[in-house]
Amino acid sequence: MIPDRVLEVMLNGYGHFGSTSNNLIPAHIDTLGASSNPENDEATFFVRKSLAEKTLINLDSNGMASIYLGLPSHEAYQIKGHFIGSRDLTAEELETSSKIRNYFVDMISAMGLPRENIEKLYGVAPDIGLTVKIENIYIQTPGPEAGTKLEF
Amino acid sequence: MIQEKHQFAMNGMYPSTFSTCSKEGIPNTTVISQVWYVDEEHIALSFQFFSKTRRNISENPLGYLSIINPMTMDMYGLEIEFVRSETEGDLFDDMDMKLQAIASMSGMEDVFELKAADIYKVQNIKDINL
Secondary structure, three states: OOOHHHHHHHHHOEEEEEEEOOOOOEEEEEEOOEEEEHHHOEEEEEEOHHHOHHHHHHHHHHOEEEEEEEOOOOOEEEEEEEEEEEEOOOHHHHHHHHHHHHHHHHHHHOOOOOHHHHHHHHOOOOOEEEEEEEEEEEEOOOOOOOOOEEOO | OOOHHHHHHHOOOOOEEEEEEOOOOOEEEEEEOOEEEEEOOEEEEEEOOOOHHHHHHHHOOEEEEEEEOOOOOOEEEEEEEEEEEEOOOHHHHHHHHHHHHHHHHOOOOOOOOOOEEEEEEEEEEEEEOO
């Protein structure tokens, strides 16, 4: 099962979904929320399809995925796994995304950055879910434990 | 290649995202605190830890970097290729000083240590239309 702490960061933090082409050129896109099925170690990451063209080509080619999950506190994890498929998001998942995106808009605008510009990134709802079978999880919080593999 | 508008996204106010992959094609994605402008064809990234990113770059020099102008939230995607590491000189000293400032602000003075300034050639930059 996915460790509780990783689930907490996955469901409440920000993320970046990495992939790579067959000729070893990496790519990534921002995630805008996630849902998970901890019992079968699968997770679905919410993204905007309009920004995911290269990612989807890469995933269809070789299926390898990495997802950076982080909190503003610097706590972070790296997930490695295989792409299972893409699907539409449920109403519940869109609601989850909306809450997280609103939180980030509020947090970043409180730092003095223009709210209307932050909404270009976080104000637009995701419209596709990328589901991954999680195979490995590593601590990525800066410090002596960074790179440590979590058993699950 | 690198224009003034891109340099505004390299001021360290908003984190950047960096992806690499191993020779087997396994990707790795991480967040970095700052990208340094070197010249119109090169940028530098700080090498702080013997990380998966560093191991990947030693196997496959190609990387993908996204940067954001914090005021406009304009995002840019850079395809980059590792060129060399520098462990002394003006660039290294500048990066070291700024890194310590960032570490101090985030309470991570004991964690952040600059081992080298890694220089990358920018192969391509694209506007990401959000």
